[in-house]
Amino acid sequence: MNKIETKKGSIQKKGTDKETLLDIQNLKTYYPVKGGFLKRTIAHVKAVDDLSFQIKKGETLGLVGESGCGKSTTGRTILRLLKPTDGKILFGGKDITNISGSELRRARQDFQMVFQDPYASLNPTQSVGDIVSEPLKNFKKMSKKELKEEVLDLLSRVGLPPEAYHKYGHEFSGGQRQRIGIARALALKPKLIIADEPVSALDVSVQSQVLNLLKELQGEFDLTYLFIAHDLSVVKHMSDRIGVMYLGNLVEIATNESLYAEPLHPYTQALISAIPETDPKKRKNRIVLQGDVPSPQNPPSGCPFHTRCPMAKEECSKIKPALKEVKPGHHVACILY
Numbered sequence: 644m645n646k647i648e649t650k651k652g653s654i655q656k657k658g659t660d661k662e663t664l665l666d667i668q669n670l671k672t673y674y675p676v677k678g679g680f681l682k683r684t685i686a687h688v689k690a691v692d693d694l695s696f697q698i699k700k701g702e703t704l705g706l707v708g709e710s711g712c713g714k715s716t717t718g719r720t721i722l723r724l725l726k727p728t729d730g731k732i733l734f735g736g737k738d739i740t741n742i743s744g745s746e747l748r749r750a751r752q753d754f755q756m757v758f759q760d761p762y763a764s765l766n767p768t769q770s771v772g773d774i775v776s777e778p779l780k781n782f783k784k785m786s787k788k789e790l791k792e793e794v795l796d797l798l799s800r801v802g803l804p805p806e807a808y809h810k811y812g813h814e815f816s817g818g819q820r821q822r823i824g825i826a827r828a829l830a831l832k833p834k835l836i837i838a839d840e841p842v843s844a845l846d847v848s849v850q851s852q853v854l855n856l857l858k859e860l861q862g863e864f865d866l867t868y869l870f871i872a873h874d875l876s877v878v879k880h881m882s883d884r885i886g887v888m889y890l891g892n893l894v895e896i897a898t899n900e901s902l903y904a905e906p907l908h909p910y911t912q913a914l915i916s917a918i919p920e921t922d923p924k925k926r927k928n929r930i931v932l933q934g935d936v937p938s939p940q941n942p943p944s945g946c947p948f949h950t951r952c953p954m955a956k957e958e959c960s961k962i963k964p965a966l967k968e969v970k971p972g973h974h975v976a977c978i979l980y
């Protein structure tokens with residue numbers, strides 16, 4: 644069995660033989676574009692366009708791609724902060740695609756989000772004690788004493804001192820504020836955390852501390868992560884498997900090891916070639932992509948990447964390749980394979 648040792652020494656199984664926690668099937672999320680005198684919907688931004696993947700219990704799936712490829716929209720749709728246009732979201736086997744009202748409120752206890760900008764996501768008029776206890780007040784019946792004990796325990800689990808309880812967000816550094824956001828996300832003991840660029844607003848020196856904390860907490864709280872980032876080196880550090888997104892589509896998905904050792908899709912190859920490598924023996928030729936990402940309002944026909952692909956053939960503008968398993972656990976959407 645495939646196992647990893649977490650920092651605190653607990654043994655955690657990698658998600659190879661575990662049950663599926665999240666199952667995304669042909670998910671589409673389109674934003675309407677309004678126009679004209681009557682403000683009618685005249686077009687759609689196809690932010691997520693037919694996405695399918697699964698995450699197993701205890702696993703971390705990294706989602707990478709350039710800005711605007713639909714990573715955040717994917718995360719927000721899974722949390723049902725956005726209504727999917729089409730497709731299915733199954734969480735723990737339950738179809739949550741169209742649930743609403745109290746059913747959605749109850750389901751939301753199991754999945755939480757950690758945001759990129761900890762400052763923007765914390766209410767400046769609330770003390771840390773209030774911020775972290777808010778979800779508990781909304782969902783659990785607890786006495787004031789129990790509530791405070793629970794919040795102090797959460798603060799200590801994320802490495803903050805008890806004095807933090809009475810302080811306000813602006814009194815903390817960026818890394819500490821992200822710890823507050825993480826404590827709040829953990830309050831209801833969720834099963835899934837969607838971390839959307841959780842360290843990209845932080846100084847490089849604190850990034851690894853927050854990433855290590857997230858790894859430790861995964862073992863302690865039995866968490867499953869969807870880890871969204873544009874930075875491939877951050878995703879590599881965190882993920883068991885990685886999905887590469889381009890224009891609302893998944894172009895490749897594989898285990899961390901397989902993706903970095905043998906990236907198959909020309910887009911993944913370009914992204915990996917752009918990672919700075921200090922070891923001269925490992926340095927690869929940089930593949931510089933030409934042009935900008937096309938508008939998701941008017942995506943190219945055929946393969947969405949063909950307009951920038953250095954390997955494109957004539958048929959790439961006509962055929963949209965489906966994700967195909969070309970090695971065990973390694974899927975790619977490209978006619979070359």
Ligand SMILES: Nc1ncnc2c1ncn2[C@@H]1O[C@H](COP(=O)(O)OP(=O)(O)OP(=O)(O)O)[C@@H](O)[C@H]1O
Pocket residue numbers: 674688689690708709710711712713714715716717873939
């Ligand atoms: N509320 C909205 N209305 C219309 N279009 C939107 C909206 N939010 C996002 N988009 C568009 O949807 C596409 C996907 O955006 P999204 O934020 O999901 O991408 P991303 O990969 O997370 O990028 P970033 O890292 O820059 O946030 C982009 O073209 C974006 O401009």
